[in-house]
Amino acid sequence: MFVAVVALRALWALALSGLAYFFFRLHQVRMRTRELSTKYGVPILPHSYFWGHLIVMGKAMSRIPGDANGTLLMHFLLKDFPEFEEHGAVYIDSWPIVQPLVFVFNPEMISTFTQIRSLPKSPDMRAEFRPWTKNLDLVTLEGPEWKRWRSIFNPSFSNKNLTSLAPAMLNEIRIFSDKLKAAARSGETVKLMDLAIDLTIDVIALNISGDRLNCQTTSQPLQKALNNQIWWTCPRSTPVEICKMLHPLRSLFIWNNNRTIKNHFVPIIQRLINEQVGNNKGVGAAGETKTILALAIQAYLAEQKEAGNPITSASQIDSAFLERLTMHLGMLIFAGHDTTATTLCYTVYMLSKHPEALAAVRAEHTAILGADPAAAEARIAANPTLLNSLPHTAAVIKETTRLFPAVGGSVRAGQPDFWLVDAKTGQRMPTEHWALLSDHHTTHHRESLWPRPLDFIPERFLVRDGDEANPLHPHKNAYRPFELGPRGCIGLELVQLELKAILALTAREMDFEGAFAPGSPEVLGHQAYHVGDIVAHPKDGMPMRVRLRKVGGREVNI
Numbered sequence: 001m002f003v004a005v006v007a008l009r010a011l012w013a014l015a016l017s018g019l020a021y022f023f024f025r026l027h028q029v030r031m032r033t034r035e036l037s038t039k040y041g042v043p044i045l046p047h048s049y050f051w052g053h054l055i056v057m058g059k060a061m062s063r064i065p066g067d068a069n070g071t072l073l074m075h076f077l078l079k080d081f082p083e084f085e086e087h088g089a090v091y092i093d094s095w096p097i098v099q100p101l102v103f104v105f106n107p108e109m110i111s112t113f114t115q116i117r118s119l120p121k122s123p124d125m126r127a128e129f130r131p132w133t134k135n136l137d138l139v140t141l142e143g144p145e146w147k148r149w150r151s152i153f154n155p156s157f158s159n160k161n162l163t164s165l166a167p168a169m170l171n172e173i174r175i176f177s178d179k180l181k182a183a184a185r186s187g188e189t190v191k192l193m194d195l196a197i198d199l200t201i202d203v204i205a206l207n208i209s210g211d212r213l214n215c216q217t218t219s220q221p222l223q224k225a226l227n228n229q230i231w232w233t234c235p236r237s238t239p240v241e242i243c244k245m246l247h248p249l250r251s252l253f254i255w256n257n258n259r260t261i262k263n264h265f266v267p268i269i270q271r272l273i274n275e276q277v278g279n280n281k282g283v284g285a286a287g288e289t290k291t292i293l294a295l296a297i298q299a300y301l302a303e304q305k306e307a308g309n310p311i312t313s314a315s316q317i318d319s320a321f322l323e324r325l326t327m328h329l330g331m332l333i334f335a336g337h338d339t340t341a342t343t344l345c346y347t348v349y350m351l352s353k354h355p356e357a358l359a360a361v362r363a364e365h366t367a368i369l370g371a372d373p374a375a376a377e378a379r380i381a382a383n384p385t386l387l388n389s390l391p392h393t394a395a396v397i398k399e400t401t402r403l404f405p406a407v408g409g410s411v412r413a414g415q416p417d418f419w420l421v422d423a424k425t426g427q428r429m430p431t432e433h434w435a436l437l438s439d440h441h442t443t444h445h446r447e448s449l450w451p452r453p454l455d456f457i458p459e460r461f462l463v464r465d466g467d468e469a470n471p472l473h474p475h476k477n478a479y480r481p482f483e484l485g486p487r488g489c490i491g492l493e494l495v496q497l498e499l500k501a502i503l504a505l506t507a508r509e510m511d512f513e514g515a516f517a518p519g520s521p522e523v524l525g526h527q528a529y530h531v532g533d534i535v536a537h538p539k540d541g542m543p544m545r546v547r548l549r550k551v552g553g554r555e556v557n558i
């Protein structure tokens with residue numbers, strides 16, 4: 001009885017202190033928001049002491065379907081408050097749903113915290129991934145440790161290295177293309193995103209170790225563990241996400257997924273170490289593909305040798321190195337697969353809606369890869385650099401990533417000594433206690449930067465540098481789906497090469513048509529729009545009907 005009373009009192013005390021802390025934080029955040037205008041003269045959106053900006057946000061979001069991704073918020077808020085567009089940045093206080101956040105959509109202002117000075121990633125974002133990767137991964141690492149790993153991995157993502165990977169990539173793309181053809185023959189509607197995800201994981205696996213993972217043809221424990229890990233690694237905002245975070249077995253599930261990821265990679269790492277030690281050959285001998293793992297192992301072996309502790313067999317590898325490396329690999333697959341798959345889906349969708357752009361892509365493929373679509377694969381395999389000669393295809397991909405950037409932006413931690421400055425008015429805006437978002441969607445849709453911003457105009461990206469007088473010439477720093485600056489995407493070249501190869505093998509052989517349910521809602525004129533939490537996914541997995549094309553009276557490649 002006594003114990004029960006003590007426990008009850010302790011619970012009460014805990015609940016009361018929780019409540020007190022909640023109101024203290026609420027007051028603090030609300031007052032900091034109001035200080036922006038009272039102390040610094042920064043204009044803020046209508047603000048309620050209790051609700052913060054949730055009321056204006058709710059109104060803006062009510063114009064779009066309930067499942068639309070939050071990255072679209074600012075676009076619609078600016079419709080209600082157009083006078084804020086010229087400020088280039090809008091402070092949003094939606095605490096406790098999301099950390100206090102400045103949406104920045106002036107490219108020059110964004111460049112001040114991503115390129116001119118690269119501010120650290122926001123603590124909330126790092127906290128999201130900590131249970132999974134302990135922040136040992138490339139996306140959330142900071143400082144010299146980040147620099148070291150980034151320079152180890154960089155050569156593997158160079159265009160030259162990736163081009164040497166292209167023939168192996170084509171084998172994976174053939175499986176994807178065969179699945180689409182099978183759907184065309186059966187008349188089945190495909191969820192393009194599902195097929196695209198399996199493909200993009202298989203391609204990253206090639207870049208990691210050169211090995212085939214076969215997610216497209218078999219069910220892989222690694223893929224299941226990664227999916228589950230992503231599910232448990234969640235932004236702490238909606239009630240469902242909070243329940244996930246408080247789930248008593250969450251840590252156990254995350255630990256178990258990490259075990260599966262590690263169990264997958266450790267034998268591969270050991271094999272590669274033994275190979276490197278055994279044949280005493282460095283990575284990158286002429287013509288050899290520098291895989292991510294080969295480079296990481298080479299760096300580790302060199303480091304150990306320098307420290308007077310040369311490794312002669314895989315049994316000597318220390319567990320800390322293995323843990324770090326497997327965290328990196330898990331995050332590389334996470335960061336690279338559904339972003340690329342999402343972009344592929346929207347590229348196919350936009351081409352299906354724009355016959356003139358599709359015709360230009362097909363004509364380019366015929367000119368560069370030969371008249372017979374069935375022979376394109378062999379041609380590329382024999383000369384992968386052909387993929388670098390498809391400017392119109394590249395422009396289509398870029399225009400798609402402008403309209404549908406797969407990542408909302410980079411979230412950085414504001415600093416006491418860092419101010420956003422409006423170059424036109426000289427207005428200085430404080431950033432301490434705020435996170436800064438480089439808002440890709442809004443930046444990519446501003447009419448002042450992109451004439452006819454909602455139109456699909458790949459030609460924007462064909463305007464030559466130096467032709468700034470051309471109104472279609474992209475404004476400096478305004479195109480940033482992969483972010484710019486030292487923390488920009490390491491996978492940028494891989495995405496371009498992979499998507500060009502996919503289009504080269506499919507665009508002339510098949511026609512695609514969106515197969516959304518009749519009456520399906522639209523955002524900015526499209527039934528395909530971003531849904532999802534951490535990374536935006538296309539609505540309903542991008543349902544598509546596929547038809548085989550006839551060229552010269554016969555169906556292509558059957």
Ligand code: HEM
Pocket residue numbers: 121138139140150204331332333335336337339340343405406407409410411481482483486487488489490491492494495
């Ligand atoms: C269309 C596909 C992709 C898009 C739109 C995209 C976008 C981005 C963006 C916006 C960032 C900056 C994130 C931040 O600052 O928090 C980023 C970083 C990163 N991306 Fe990508 N990405 C794509 C594909 C890939 C691929 C294929 C890989 C690797 C296989 C990859 C690996 C990474 C990594 C490791 C980082 C962190 C880089 C660092 O901080 O040094 N991404 N990406």
